[in-house]
Amino acid sequence: xxxxxxxxxxxxxxxxxxxxxxxxxxxxxxxxxxxxxxxxxxxxxxxxxxxxxxxxxxxxxxxxxxxxxxxxxxxxxxxxxxxxxxxxxxxxxxxxxxxxxxxxxxxxxxxxxxxxxxxxxxxxxxxxxxxxxxxxxxxxxxxxxxxxxxxxxxxxxxxxxxxxxxxxxxxxxxxxxxxxxxxxxxxxxxxxxxxxxxxxxxxxxxxxxxxxxxxxxxxxxxxxxxxxxxxxxxxxxxxxxxxxxxxxxxxxxxxxxxxxxxxxxxxxxxxxxxxxxxxxxxxxxxxxxxxxxxxxxxxxx
Amino acid sequence: xxxxxxxxxxxxxxxxxxxxxxxxxxxxxxxxxxxxxxxxxxxxxxxxxxxxxxxxxxxxxxxxxxxxxxxxxxxxxxxxxxxxxxxxxxxxxxxxxxxxxxxxxxxxxxxxxxxxxxxxxxxxxxxxxxxxxxxxxxxxxxxxxxxxxxxxxxxxxxxxxxxxxxxxxxxxxxxxxxxxxxxxxxxxxxxxxxxxxxxxxxxxxxxxxxxxxxxxxxxxxxxxxxxxxxxxxxxxxxxxxxxxxxxxxxxxxxxxxxxxxxxxxxxxxxxxxxxxxxxxxxxxxxxxxxxxxxxxxxxxxxxxxxxxxxxxxxxxxxxxxxxxxxxxxxxxxxxxxxxxxxxxxxxxxxxxxxxxxxxxxxxxxxxxxxxxxxxxxxxxxxxxxxxxxxxxxxxxxxxxxxxxxxxxxxxxxxxxxxxxxxx
Ligand SMILES: Nc1ncnc2c1ncn2[C@@H]1O[C@H](COP(=O)(O)OP(=O)(O)O)[C@@H](O)[C@H]1O
Ligand SMILES: [Mg+2]
Numbered sequence: 208x209x210x211x212x213x214x215x216x217x218x219x220x221x222x223x224x225x226x227x228x229x230x231x232x233x234x235x236x237x238x239x240x241x242x243x244x245x246x247x248x249x250x251x252x253x254x255x256x257x258x259x260x261x262x263x264x265x266x267x268x269x270x271x272x273x274x275x276x277x278x279x280x281x282x283x284x285x286x287x288x289x290x291x292x293x294x295x296x297x298x299x300x301x302x303x304x305x306x307x308x309x310x311x312x313x314x315x316x317x318x319x320x321x322x323x324x325x326x327x328x329x330x331x332x333x334x335x336x337x338x339x340x341x342x343x344x345x346x347x348x349x350x351x352x353x354x355x356x357x358x359x360x361x362x363x364x365x366x367x368x369x370x371x372x373x374x375x376x377x378x379x380x381x382x383x384x385x386x387x388x389x390x391x392x393x394x395x396x397x398x399x400x401x402x403x404x405x406x407x408x409x410x411x412x413x414x415x416x417x418x419x420x421x422x423x424x425x426x427x428x429x430x431x432x433x434x435x436x437x438x439x440x441x442x443x444x445x446x447x448x449x450x451x452x453x454x455x456x457x458x459x460x461x462x463x464x465x466x467x468x469x470x471x472x473x474x475x476x477x478x479x480x481x482x483x484x485x486x487x488x489x490x491x492x493x494x495x496x497x498x499x500x501x502x503x504x505x506x507x508x
Numbered sequence: 509x510x511x512x513x514x515x516x517x518x519x520x521x522x523x524x525x526x527x528x529x530x531x532x533x534x535x536x537x538x539x540x541x542x543x544x545x546x547x548x549x550x551x552x553x554x555x556x557x558x559x560x561x562x563x564x565x566x567x568x569x570x571x572x573x574x575x576x577x578x579x580x581x582x583x584x585x586x587x588x589x590x591x592x593x594x595x596x597x598x599x600x601x602x603x604x605x606x607x608x609x610x611x612x613x614x615x616x617x618x619x620x621x622x623x624x625x626x627x628x629x630x631x632x633x634x635x636x637x638x639x640x641x642x643x644x645x646x647x648x649x650x651x652x653x654x655x656x657x658x659x660x661x662x663x664x665x666x667x668x669x670x671x672x673x674x675x676x677x678x679x680x681x682x683x684x685x686x687x688x689x690x691x692x693x694x695x696x697x698x699x700x701x702x703x704x705x706x707x708x709x710x711x712x713x714x715x716x717x718x719x720x721x722x723x724x725x726x727x728x729x730x731x732x733x734x735x736x737x738x739x740x741x742x743x744x745x746x747x748x749x750x751x752x753x754x755x756x757x758x759x760x761x762x763x764x765x766x767x768x769x770x771x772x773x774x775x776x777x778x779x780x781x782x783x784x785x786x787x788x789x790x791x792x793x794x795x796x797x798x799x800x801x802x803x804x805x806x807x808x809x810x811x812x813x814x815x816x817x818x819x820x821x822x823x824x825x826x827x828x829x830x831x832x833x834x835x836x837x838x839x840x841x842x843x844x845x846x847x848x849x850x851x852x853x854x855x856x857x858x859x860x861x862x863x864x865x866x867x868x869x870x871x872x873x874x875x876x877x878x879x880x881x882x883x884x885x886x887x888x889x890x891x892x893x894x895x896x897x898x899x900x901x902x903x904x905x906x907x908x909x910x911x912x913x914x915x916x917x918x919x920x921x922x923x924x925x926x927x928x929x930x931x
Contacts (some may be wrong), residue, residue, distance in 0.1 A: 259760060282761075293757070298757075300752060301749075302749055302750070309761075348651075354743075354744060358745070
């Protein structure tokens with residue numbers, strides 16, 4: 208899979224008058240670990256939602272390796288290699304750990320014939336886009352029928368695919384530090400392990416760009432340190448670009464090569480950890496009267 | 509030697525069939541292995557099979573008269589419908605209150621294509637030829653109804669599907685030139701079993717009496733069970749469950765949720781149509797009023813009573829919801845109640861006493877010969893009380909699937925911060 212360069216160009220989004228993001232531009236080169244910081248409500252999660260297709264920016268463009276991805280639906284963005292974790296852990300709570308990872312690997316299920324990636328952006332309305340896809344419907348129906356038939360009959364190819372997927376999922380669980388926890392129901396895992404499982408699930412989609420929304424929220428310093436080490440190791444092992452939202456300055460300072468700072472939906476600063484720390488605007492945003500100090504708010508959305 | 513054994517076990521543990529089983533048996537038992545009963549030691553595919561055979565009472569076929577067989581037929585029919593709806597509601601988490609629409613689709617496909625009275629077309633096709641058509645038409649209707657409504661969630665989906673159930677019934681009533689309206693279609697084609705007859709396996713030529721229909725529906729139920737069970741334990745089933753658990757995240761993991769929801773909806777629809785296609789020749793006359801809201805509610809209720817997502821539950825739910833009201837009007841029940849004549853004497857004495865002391869004027873109990881009829885006419889009240897009882901005693905259903913059980917009976921989660929949008 209190719210590089211994983213993210214370019215956010217002058218993105219803005221408004222919710223009924225509230226400008227959650229205004230003119231935000233970012234350039235994250237492939238393989239970098241980028242920190243995204245800012246006080247609560249600054250728009251960090253909203254930016255992730257725009258990149259992953261959950262929200263549709265009202266202005267601007269988002270490009271992954273030069274391909275426009277804004278306006279695609281989340282599953283299409285995921286297919287193109289963007290994956291994420293959530294600030295409030297959102298696992299498939301009643302499924303087992305390994306099933307969670309297997310769902311993440313949905314698109315890479317064994318040797319299923321892979322369809323060419325369709326990155327065409329719907330330029331007109333959704334209805335029109337749907338209408339344009341109508342000619343593909345019969346093919347889609349046949350594919351769906353074949354998939355169900357395969358699941359019912361379980362020919363050797365499907366069995367083999369499942370076996371490969373399970374092996375891969377186990378390896379991922381081991382990679383994030385959850386060996387032997389395959390069959391634990393996700394909701395029964397301890398908090399820290401749930402964060403790890405979310406990471407494994409995100410990696411199972413084979414991302415070139417991994418977006419982590421406060422992966423150390425609610426962790427003590429030791430756990431945070433372990434998580435940071437894990438993130439760095441996974442970046443190397445899986446060769447992905449990482450954008451990391453973080454509240455605790457200490458964490459970002461240690462792991463991120465470059466940091467971007469958001470405040471009130473605008474990018475107010477960008478630079479190496481040392482530079483950002485010295486930036487008067489950043490200090491003001493964090494310590495000034497405009498927003499509460501970052502250390503006091505953890506886990507809140 | 510030891511290493512070999514370990515290696516073999518590890519490989520086995522990886523193999524397909526075992527994944528689910530280990531998942532199900534080791535769930536929530538961090539301290540070690542589940543104590544296995546004889547039942548638990550049976551191979552994983554045998555258990556549900558045995559359950560199936562036992563609970564549907566296949567073995568008791570010759571032992572009952574036609575009234576009882578009719579009841580068993582209905583129970584098995586509703587169990588089949590329940591398994592179909594279970595895919596939609598239990599697996600994919602889509603609340604469908606209009607399931608009767610698909611049941612009606614199947615029945616009317618048989619009626620229109622196979623009944624000599626059908627005003628729409630002149631040809632009469634054989635039932636076996638119509639069956640795949642009915643299933644296909646069901647699937648297509650499922651997709652057509654599903655396309656516009658599946659973007660809706662939760663309550664909205666429930667209300668819109670509720671409307672569909674009614675719309676189909678009204679359509680059938682008003683498309684007189686195709687369905688004969690309220691006078692309905694009759695003389696349905698009978699499923700031929702000529703082939704089995706030639707093999708000497710039966711002395712019938714067509715499926716025409718209750719017993720034969722019962723066997724037919726049990727075979728259908730078995731096929732449906734197999735298909736749905738296999739699907740549940742597959743990539744497709746995992747995608748459905750992921751959608752049920754968290755639709756946004758499922759979408760974010762690359763699952764085309766619209767596609768998979770349509771697949772679930774349409775599979776459920778074709779199973780409903782299959783049920784309808786067998787039901788039509790069974791009752792022989794189909795009129796729109798047969799396909800009322802009550803059917804949808806019954807099927808949904810039996811899925812919930814039984815325990816969402818579990819096949820045993822569906823069968824048990826069908827026995828209670830469909831079996832009990834029928835049972836309450838049987839002659840046997842009346843005879844049984846009649847034998848309690850002494851109870852009348854016992855209870856009337858205190859009533860007389862109370863009447864003499866006060867002026868309440870409480871009526872004496874009627875003779876026990878009438879009890880059966882009274883019970884039969886009050887059967888839905890009895891039945892409602894039974895339902896309430898089940899839901900109070902077992903809120904997650906009679907046979908909840910293990911994961912469902914966790915979901916309903918887990919202690920309340922720590923308040924999750926509620927926020928708009930996706931965080
Ligand atoms: N779906 C939405 N509807 C309305 N307002 C939203 C929505 N999503 C986010 N917002 C608003 O956008 C702002 C930024 O929120 P968010 O991105 O979650 O902040 P954070 O930087 O803490 O992650 C907040 O004021 C929030 O209320
Ligand atoms: Mg946030």
